[in-house]
Amino acid sequence: xxxxxxxxxxxxxxxxxxxxxxxxxxxxxxxxxxxxxxxxxxxxxxxxxxxxxxxxxxxxxxxxxxxxxxxxxxxxxxxxxxxxxxxxxxxxxxxxxxxxxxxxxxxxxxxxxxxxxxxxxxxxxxxxxxxxxxxxxxxxxxxxxxxxxxxxxxxxxxxxxxxxxxxxxxxxxxxxxxxxxx
Amino acid sequence: xxxxxxxxxxxxxxxxxxxxxxxxxxxxxxxxxxxxxxxxxxxxxxxxxxxxxxxxxxxxxxxxxxxxxxxxxxxxxxxxxxxxxxxxxxxxxxxxxxxxxxxxxxxxxxxxxxxxxxxxxxxxxxxxxxxxxxxxxxxxxxxxxxxxxxxxxxxxxxxxxxxxxxxxxxxxxxxxxxxxxxxxxxxxxxxxxxxxxxxxxxxxx
Numbered sequence: 194x195x196x197x198x199x200x201x202x203x204x205x206x207x208x209x210x211x212x213x214x215x216x217x218x219x220x221x222x223x224x225x226x227x228x229x230x231x232x233x234x235x236x237x238x239x240x241x242x243x244x245x246x247x248x249x250x251x252x253x254x255x256x257x258x259x260x261x262x263x264x265x266x267x268x269x270x271x272x273x274x275x276x277x278x279x280x281x282x283x284x285x286x287x288x289x290x291x292x293x294x295x296x297x298x299x300x301x302x303x304x305x306x307x308x309x310x311x312x313x314x315x316x317x318x319x320x321x322x323x324x325x326x327x328x329x330x331x332x333x334x335x336x337x338x339x340x341x342x343x344x345x346x347x348x349x350x351x352x353x354x355x356x357x358x359x360x361x362x363x364x365x366x367x368x369x370x371x372x373x374x375x
Numbered sequence: 376x377x378x379x380x381x382x383x384x385x386x387x388x389x390x391x392x393x394x395x396x397x398x399x400x401x402x403x404x405x406x407x408x409x410x411x412x413x414x415x416x417x418x419x420x421x422x423x424x425x426x427x428x429x430x431x432x433x434x435x436x437x438x439x440x441x442x443x444x445x446x447x448x449x450x451x452x453x454x455x456x457x458x459x460x461x462x463x464x465x466x467x468x469x470x471x472x473x474x475x476x477x478x479x480x481x482x483x484x485x486x487x488x489x490x491x492x493x494x495x496x497x498x499x500x501x502x503x504x505x506x507x508x509x510x511x512x513x514x515x516x517x518x519x520x521x522x523x524x525x526x527x528x529x530x531x532x533x534x535x536x537x538x539x540x541x542x543x544x545x546x547x548x549x550x551x552x553x554x555x556x557x558x559x560x561x562x563x564x565x566x567x568x569x570x571x572x573x574x575x576x577x578x579x580x
Contacts, residue, residue: 205447208451210444210447210448210451213443213444213447214440214444217440217443218435218440221435221440222433222435225433225435226430226433229430230426230430239436239439243439243442243443246443247443247446250443250446250447250450251450252450305422306422306425306426309422309426327390328390328420328423329423329426329427329430331427349383352386353382353383353386356386356416356419357412357415359419360412360415360416360418360419361415363418363419363422364415
């Protein structure tokens with residue numbers, strides 16, 4: 194059976210480097226994407242995902258398994274770091290020259306994606322988290338409810354409300370540049 | 376069903392990339408508001424799909440991973456060093472405490488259970504005593520006391536024959552034991568004996 198995040202955390206706290214590496218490989222990509230979707234910046238997302246794990250290594254890392262899952266703690270840490278780092282650096286890295294993932298770079302530079310990220314940033318954070326986790330990370334309602342610490346019905350209603358707000362915000366852009374559909 | 380109820384289903388269909396069920400399709404055909412919402416939701420889902428695909432193409436940085444693993448190693452080695460420092464310091468403190476307490480006990484002369492009262496007397500005065508000033512008589516063939524050696528005086532009762540063998544003049548006609556002080560060196564051997572009057576002995580008992 195695959196060890197849980199909490200098992201890996203306990204092992205890494207005892208000095209097990211392989212447990213730390215496994216936890217990193219398991220959670221770093223989604224933390225990076227979360228930070229990217231919240232901030233719209235690849236540079237900042239890389240920094241945030243790295244910093245979350247640096248803080249997890251510290252002896253004073255304040256994770257308490259009794260208060261919720263480790264993954265929720267990591268997302269919470271990422272959210273706070275984004276807020277702090279945004280005060281110190283510009284939001285967009287449109288001219289990032291050494292992008293390893295150019296498809297994403299191109300997409301971010303795309304006007305409609307930039308508008309979507311801008312609209313996402315303006316959402317209240319619990320609406321934004323519902324969109325990111327449910328629609329961009331494709332997590333189930335149950336999973337998201339566990340991570341956000343609220344009932345499934347609340348997640349669904351937040352998501353529907355958030356999508357309506359986003360659609361309304363993006364409507365002028367869609368109207369001016371034609372319809373994008375599957 | 377009301378538009379509000381249809382909307383919930385409409386959003387879920389757009390999210391799943393599915394066509395709405397026939398009843399909802401009929402409703403969309405006649406309700407302009409729901410038709411517009413359906414188009415909005417489809418556009419949004421398509422946008423999300425593009426972002427998901429682009430984000431999935433990202434490769435995590437091997438350099439950053441290596442940096443973190445090194446940092447982890449450093450943090451845990453550091454932790455061990457701190458732990459070891461504390462352990463060694465604690466062990467040193469314990470050793471000092473044990474040494475001091477042992478030394479103190481040794482100097483104070485821990486009292487062993489004895490049948491009679493013990494009196495500590497400095498070696499110099501004991502030597503003087505042994506010389507006769509305090510009434511102590513040397514035990515024959517006993518090694519001399521070293522300078523500064525601590526001695527103890529044990530008050531007890533001795534058989535008259537034992538005192539007589541040490542050359543002491545005692546009246547042992549009735550065979551009763553005679554009260555006496557014995558001067559004992561640090562090695563536990565007797566160095567001198569002093570016979571007591573009966574009254575002195577009963578005072579200290």
